Every structure is written in structure tokens, then in C-alpha cells.
Amino acid sequence: MDYSLINYYGYQKSRCGYCKGVKCSNSHGMHAYGLTPQEYQDLIDRGWRRAGLYCYKPDNIKTCCPCYTIKCDALEFKLTKTHKKILRRMNRFLRDGKKEQHEERIENSMDTERNCEESGIIDVPKTDINLADIVTKTRENCTTNLQNKQNAQIKNVSQDANIAIPKTSASSQLCENSEQNDSSQQCEISLERPVCKKAKQMRLERRRTKLALRGISEETATASKSKIQNKEKSLQDYINDTTASDKHKLKLILVEVNSNQFRNTLMKTFALYKKYQILIHNDPPLDVNSYLEFLQESPIEMIEPVNGAPTGYGSFHQQYWLDDKLIAVGVIDILPYCVSSVYFFYDPDYSFLSLGTYASLREIEFVQQLSTHVDAIKYYYMGFYIHSCPKMRYKGKLAPSYLLCPESYSWCLLTQEIRDKLDENKYQRLNSNLSDEDPNKFEIRDLDKVRLLVNQRHFVTYPQYIQSFKIKHIDNILDIIRSRIYKEITGENDDRDIIIEYCKLVGKKCAHRLTYFKNDI
Template sequence: MLRSIVEYYAEHEQYRCGYCKSPDTNYSHGMWAHAMTVSDYQDLIDRGWRRSGKYCYKPTMDVTCCPMYTIRCRALEFKLTKSQKKVVKRVNKILASQDASASAGDGNRKMSTCSSGSEVLAEGFEEGGEQFIETMRDHQDLNFDIIKNSELLDCSAGEQAGDSITQKDLAKKNEPKPNSSQEKVVKKELQEQEPITNKPSRKKAKQYRRERRLEKLKEKGINEVPPYTPRFKEKHLEDFLNELPDDVKHKLEIKLVRTAPPSPEWLATSKQSHEVYVKYQTTIHDDKPDKCTEPKFHDFLVHSPLLEEHTEDGPESGYGSFHQQYWLDGKIIAIGVIDILPKCVSSVYFFYDPQYMNMTLGTYGALREIEFTKQLHSVCPKIEYYYMGYYIHTCRKMRYKGNFFPSDLLCPETYKWFPLGDCIPKLEVTPYSRLNPDVDGTDDNYPEESDINYIPMWVNGVIMLYRHYKRHTNAKDTEDLIEYARLVGTKSLKSLILVR
């Protein structure tokens, strides 16, 4: 039987915030996961935890400067926005072009200000022998600049139109104005001169057409108007992704490779993957090369505590940690780091070759991961959600995650999910908010103080319950264990083996 083994860190120090850049206002709880089952990790992320490599962390929501709310997209109900459709069409167009890299290169010059919006995700690594959180970044290409530019164009067009109208108005300023009595006489004369038409209003015209249609149907012996059926079938995400011309010039493949434990496919491509990572970090995030070394890359995005698991009713790939490699004409151009869990696909990170920036690969990758979630659902019905990490309303650049509709946020007090649209008004008022509108709602997984007696402990290679452990050791760490139990919940505290 697979079991999770973790070390909890009771220290609650101040860290630098990667969002507001404050040096000491970021607070979070942490634990190191030596091994973890996918079901245990699913339970933890449903209580606000996330992993970075093997380090798991949970923001202290009511204290930290930029509260981070766990966000998930309901993949089965996902609706494409207009801008997301454009992203898919742009990629398909590039694939159909003669030279994909040249097309992307043109976009780099034209859209350099629009495609460099990757965000900081979280912090969490080991340096100098101590566990602490280190700045990490989320993935996404923002098109805010495109929107702003289009708004500016609209505004400038409006100003030009306004100038011409103003000149006409100025030309008419000196014309004599009739008094009010003269205006009434003129209006009355004009009304009398206007021909009376029997053209029905738009609403009446629609009713008229309906009546005419009903009359024709009655002539055929049909007394009811059949319900309206749309001419065109609504297109879904899969339709847009597969909408490629027959003469496509370039081949884009997405390969799923397991990283923990490392599969032969991953080992064969690890160098190429690291090269793409270095290009991304140094170009998009201005990182120094010494921050992008191969060991740090592995600690961040390759190593994982999740145990490989296969079940009869699970996905063919099994559960665990993977890389989705985007291959264009035999070359890796992007990688999505994901976890496949019992109820979801969880996005860890996404990076790409900046040479292909014009393909808006951050957004395209998220759409592909939503499609992948739906594919897994067809095999494993319990997988329904796409977890996108954290939603930070105080950081405008992180609000893009709300564009993946419909999405839910996790209440930091009751750990229940609520539609993002219902949460936004509360977050506009205060950065930290209890999202559950039910004032009597409680955490169903909240432990009692006596529950700590059933925490399994790893002591010198022996597993025992805490109630037995404290008899032999006279342990006095009850307060720390109560805090740990509250953070992981009743279910997890009885499942996770705590190292002592």
C-alpha cells in the first residue's frame, strides 16, 4: 500500500512577495513531501495547498499581503472567449504557413509588448541547507496591451470624428436661432408634410412574419410553429483545435512523458527541455543563467513527491507528474508541467521558446490542457476540473485566470467552491474575504483536538500513532500538531505519515 511521508515546518517566517514586491509581507505554511499519493495531494490542494518540486506550501490567507485563492476551471462546461478563439486560429494559421518560425519571428517584433506577460506563481525551495520559499512564476501570455492599443485606436478615431463635428457646430454658431414658438410651428409643418407609411415596427414585423409562417403551415395541416433550430452547430474547443487545412505545412505534436519516476522518453529529451527553460527564464523573466542551472530546473519542475499510480478505472498514463512536450517539426518549442490527480489536471508551470512568442503559447497551452482534461474525463469520469494554481485579485496581471470560464474559487475558511463571478465583488472590497455567503457554514473537515492522537508518526523507521509516541517520549509539541491538523484537515492528518 502506497503511503505519504511528510515533514511539517512549524516556523511561520516572513518572505518576499513576488506579486507586490514587498520584502517581508508574504506568509505561508510549508512541509517537505518525501513521498505523496495522488489522493492525498488532491485532498491537500482542495484545502489551499500547492507544490513546488517536493515542497508544499499553503498561504496564510488572512495575514499575507496578496491572498492567493485556489482556482479551478470546470473543464466540461468550458466556453471559449473571442480572444481565445483568435489564439487557436492564429496557431492554426502559423501551422499552415510556409515557415512557422519566420511567422513567429515576425510576431516577436510586432507583439513584443503584448506577449511577455508571464507571472510570478509562488515561492518554495532549499538553499544553504534551510527550507524556504523562492520566487517562482506562473505561465500565461497576456493580451492586455493589444486591448489597450485597440482602445486607443478607437479613442483616436472618436477624437477625429469629434473634431469634424465640432467644426460644423462652430460654423453654425452664428446662424440665427428661432425662438421656441417658431420651432413648434416648423415641427408641426414638417410632420404634416411627412408621408404616412404603414411599415410596421421591428417587433410588429417579427410578429407579422410569424403569423405569415403559421398561415402557410396551417395550409399544410400543421397548427403549431416548430421550435427554432439554429442553422449552424455551436463549435467547441476541440473543433477549433482540430480546424486545420488539408495542406498543413507543419506538424505540431503534444507528447505526454512521465517525469517522476523519470521515464526513458523524459531522459532522452531532458537536455532539450532544459535548453527551452533557460531561453524562457532569461528572455521572459530576465533571470541570470546561474538561476537556471540544470539541478535547479530539476528541483523546480522535474522532481515530484507524487507516486506513480495505476488503477483499472484510471487513465492509461496513470496518475502522477508529467511533462506535456509541444513538438513542432521535430523540435520542442514548449512544455507544460502538469499533475494528473483523481479529480483534475493540475497545472504546475508552463514555459516556451521565446522564438515562437507570436503563437501565444501560454494561452494555447492552457487551452490544450483543458482539452486534455476533457479527454481524460471520457476515460475516467471523476476527472472533471482543470486547476490553474492561485488567483490573486490584488495582482492585475494574475486576473487573466478568470478568463477561463466557468471557474470557481476556494473559500479559505470553509473550503467549499464558489463561482468566480460571485466572489469578485467581495474581493473588490477587501483582499481577504470569506467567500462562503452562508454565515453558518463551517469546515466539514475541521479536526477536533483529540484527533491529533491518530496522526501516524515515523519515528526511527517505525510507524506509530501519536498517542503511543507521546507516552514513550513525553512529547510537548501539541500546539504544533494542532496547527498541522487544522491546515491539512481530518482526512489527511490520518493518512499522511508525519516524520519525527
């Protein structure tokens, strides 16, 4: 029988990656040698998160920056104006390949990037032609032509009406000069700013081109449009707003982390990761083994697809290919109820596309696709929401989002009320109903069903462990005294206390399914 194996490390103190404090980040850690997708789903629903094979659960009461597990309901997701702007920007880039001219503003978070804009500088080419002379001569020509035209019109009118035209007064001369100046200014403007098509006309032409490529007549499309005129454009509509005539093609490829396809693209993904770490995070380059330990190794067991789903459960890399170039990689876990985002890295040369936010939208849309095959999959997990770190609050902009209460382990809608409470105190029991308790709470009586692997050979329950490996080998009171003295000298934790601590952290369901590694040698 296969067992999911855990090596619990206990309480850990480390440097905080959010506030940059030293030895102020407090958490519980364990090494996972293997987990089923359901077991890891249960763990993240209790505030755990993985980095490679290492799993950790922040101690939100004591740690410097409390971390609240956050998820978004992908089926109820609502696009904001910012999201629509980013999706349109990507579609325009794919269509014509042009970078938009915006002031660059890059905000880096701990594990991904959000809200990037392009900095555009237009270089005016140098020339020997004096543009001012051309404008002056053109103004003079326009004035002469206008005067000749007006004289001819006046002559024609006087001949037809047989009316004597009086000499031009000062006021009429002023009006005439004003008209001449307006005309000359129009000529000057037409020289300085060439005539271009109106935006509406360009949109109509693009629409006709798309319809022609799809073999749809404009009349049919207009009739269909009138029926769905009030329907809001969906996330999938924005993503699918591409044509065969686009200059660039963006393709997403889902790669299982232990597949040949992953190994074939390893050097390209590793090179992209190094570039991202150096240019975005200013970190020294890692070797390929460190990269694999962090983003390729996963304790989650691969499960084959069910109900005709495009993929099964497990850990994957979602590769973003722009034509033949790899520009981004999203590391994700597909679990029974969700898609969990692990990490995201991208080519800094494409920061103007806001790839971090764009990837979040694509991952939400991926959840929506999976939900059509597996009803239970409906959430997008984004890791931790750290309200005390302003750069990490961007996750709450994907609505509706829910935070995991660290005491009742229930989900609470992220509202302004909760944000205000976190402003007052960075640690909060998010569930205001004090009668709500942890439904998966571990009790002492549940200890009898906890499984252990002793000395890498024996799979036993906790009562069997006590009977066979503790009491059985202590023959007399002298051995008991020696054992206690040894624990006081070495500082060794009591087995029962540390096992109970672990069980409470993972919850009763996981405590009974997982196997606790215990080495007594």
C-alpha cells in the first residue's frame, strides 16, 4: 500500500521576504515526500503552501507579516476596467506588433509582477529641409489663392445680380484677413499633421476583415449583434479576439513537470528564469539544480484526466510562446477543487504587456475551461494575501476573492470591512461568528489512528509505535530514568507532543491519511 510521507521539522524562524526582517518570519515546516492531489488540497485549505517539496504554514499570530490564503471564484469572476485594458493591449500587440506609448511603471511583488506599462519615446529623424520655410511659403500661397477665389466669387455674384459692389470697408477687410488667417492655419495644420483615418472607420474595417476571414456576411453579423447587444463581453471573448491575419501568435502549452516535453524545453525555461531573477529581483543567478528543486520538483502525485478533462491532476508549467519565443512560464498545481498558482516568471523585455496580470487572467480562464469537465473545479488559488505588505494587496483585485480564517478555517469574502480590520491590526480572526469552529479539528482521541513510518521500515499506528518501539525496549525503571535524563541533556522533544502539534496543524483528515516519518535510530 502506498503512503503519503511527511517529515515534520517543527517551528521555523527565517528572514522575511516581505518586510526584509531577520529571523522574524515564523512558520511550521515539513518535507513532503509524496502527496495525493486531495491531500494537498486539504493542506492549502488549512493555510499550508509548498515551495518545491517543502511545505510551510505561517504562524500568523507571531509572524511579522501575517499570510492569509486567498482564492478567487473563477466562475463568478468580474473583469475590471484595468483587466480589460490589459487584454486589449495584448490583442493590439498581437494584431500589429506595436508597443503602446505609455509611461513605464513596474511594480514587483514577491512572486510575480503586476501593473506594467510601456515607456514610449518617439525619435524624430534629422533632416536638412527647413520645415519652417515650407510652412511660410505654403501660408502665402494659400492666402493668394483664397483672395483670388473670393474676388472671382464676388465678380460672379455682382454680374448675376447686377449689384454694384462698394469698396471694402475696414471691418470687412478685417473679416477677410481673419478668414485668410484661418485658411492659412488649416493649411499649416494639414502639413504638420497628415490626414489619418478616424478610429471608428478603422474599427469598421477591422471588423469587416474578421468577418470575411470567418466567412460571415456583414448583414448576418449585424443581425446577430442586435440580439446580444446587451450581453457583456466575457474573459474568454477577450482572449479569443484574434484572427489568422494577426502579426503575432501567442500560444499556451501545458507541460507536466516530469514529462519529456519539460526536459526538452528545460534550458529555455531555465534561461528565462535566470534573466527574470537578475533583471527583476536583482538576485544572483542560480544553477539549474536549484531551479529544478524550486520549480520542477513537486510532491503531488499525477492523476489521469477524468470526465474528458483536457488534463489530469498534478503539477504543471504553463508556457507562453510568442511565435517561436518563450516569453513567460506559469507554475501551477491542478487540484480537485482549484488551480493553484505556485510561481510566475517572464521575459523583462515584454513588461509593457503586464504579463503578471495577464497570466492571472489566463489562469482564471483555464479554471473556467476545466469546470466544464469537472464541476468541482471552480476556484483560482493565488497563494497568500499579505495586507501588511502593500505590494501584495494586488491579489485582492481579482473579485470575488475569499480569505481563509486562521481560526475557524472558513472562507470569508474579502470586503472593505475586512480590509479596514486588517488596517487596524494585521492579525485578525476573519470569521466574526465566534461560535464557528474548525470542522476538521484534531482531538487527542484521534491520535490512535495516526500512522508512522519508524526507522524507514515499519508502518505502524501511534499505539503500536508506543507499545513496540518505546515501552517494549525499556526493561526497568533505571532505563526509564536514563531515557528522561537523555532527553533533558539533548533537548529532544517529547514524541507525543510534537506529533500532536503536527496533527493539529494538518487537521484530522490529513493526520489520518498522511504518514509521519519517525527515525528512532
